Amino acid sequence: MDHFRIEGVNGTHDVLVTEVVGPRLGDMINEDPELLQKQAKTLFRQIVSGAAHLHSSGIVHGDLHTGNVAFEIADLNGMPEQSAIMCLGVPHCIPVIPRNHEHQTDSLPKYLVMPGTFVDHLVDALEPLQIKIIDFGEAYFTESRPASLNVPIAFRAPELIFNKRSMNAVDEDWDSRTDTWSLGCLLYEVISTSALFHPVGDEDRMIFDMVTVAGTLPERWEPYWDWSKNVRPEANGQCQSSLEVVLKDLEEYQALTQDDTLQLADLLQQMLALDPQHRPIVATVLQHPWLND
Numbered sequence: 001m002d003h004f005r006i007e008g009v010n011g012t013h014d015v016l017v018t019e020v021v022g023p024r025l026g027d028m029i030n031e032d033p034e035l036l037q038k039q040a041k042t043l044f045r046q047i048v049s050g051a052a053h054l055h056s057s058g059i060v061h062g063d064l065h066t067g068n069v070a071f072e073i074a075d076l077n078g079m080p081e082q083s084a085i086m087c088l089g090v091p092h093c094i095p096v097i098p099r100n101h102e103h104q105t106d107s108l109p110k111y112l113v114m115p116g117t118f119v120d121h122l123v124d125a126l127e128p129l130q131i132k133i134i135d136f137g138e139a140y141f142t143e144s145r146p147a148s149l150n151v152p153i154a155f156r157a158p159e160l161i162f163n164k165r166s167m168n169a170v171d172e173d174w175d176s177r178t179d180t181w182s183l184g185c186l187l188y189e190v191i192s193t194s195a196l197f198h199p200v201g202d203e204d205r206m207i208f209d210m211v212t213v214a215g216t217l218p219e220r221w222e223p224y225w226d227w228s229k230n231v232r233p234e235a236n237g238q239c240q241s242s243l244e245v246v247l248k249d250l251e252e253y254q255a256l257t258q259d260d261t262l263q264l265a266d267l268l269q270q271m272l273a274l275d276p277q278h279r280p281i282v283a284t285v286l287q288h289p290w291l292n293d
Helices: 025-031 033-038 040-056 081-087 119-123 158-165 177-192 203-214 219-224 243-252 258-271
Strands: 002-008 011-017 021-024 069-072 093-095 111-113 131-133
Touching (some): 021 025, 025 033, 025 069, 025 177, 033 040, 033 177, 040 131, 040 177, 158 219, 243 258
Antiparallel strands (some): 002 011, 021 069, 093 111
16 A cells, blocks of 8 residues: 655664555464354455465465465544554553663663554454465565575475485476465365474474374375384274364354265365365366365
8 A cells, every 4th residue: 555664773664555454364373263163264264365366466475374465444544543543442551671771772671562462453443354465585486496485384285305315316396386285275274273293202203193193195205204103003004084083073153064074075175185186276277166165
């Protein structure tokens, strides 16, 4: 909407003015998960539509997760500044005191202000929730792909992991379908209110969990991971998909019927295909029956 620069003791700051957006998706999963579950299809369709539009414009977001999707606060548009500030509650300030008083220079802030939140304002809204995809710090044009992406590991596509492990030997695997994988992880978290992959332990264990949930590792990646060191004893050396079992447990939520579960399992199995060559592009996800029911 606008942009300007601020000159200060710490240099020049470029400022972008955008629409006001409220809590992030991850905040709402913690605050009001039932509200999200009731609108899961509508919200996810919005997110996928936004990602598909980016891809059609030759842009890959590269960092899609619950922290980079935020909600519109539509009734703030045109609201007087003082009224909007009141929605955030009373500001809570914390003084900044350096351990070494010699470091108390003009470049050090005198205090920090705790972030405000529009969570309560959003929960009370009567209109259907609307979202915005935010934070394009990792985004890139398809013709100028970066050397790596800093996606949170719980949302990181396996080809990004194996590209790094193989020293770019499987570099041809990496394209816009990394966003498809991230969106699959995001969808599961909205429905279940918990992460599908928990980044506990080392990267090898993360890969094992991916194989356990999503199926067989592509042969071209096998030289870069020794599954025998990570397999659970009860698995008897076999890594089979458990996604159907995981989703079956979700039927207890009112947002899912048995038919919903079957369709959702099919959608997630496609989006979370370990081999990116078998994973749909984001635009294809929009055609899935679960999103069009």
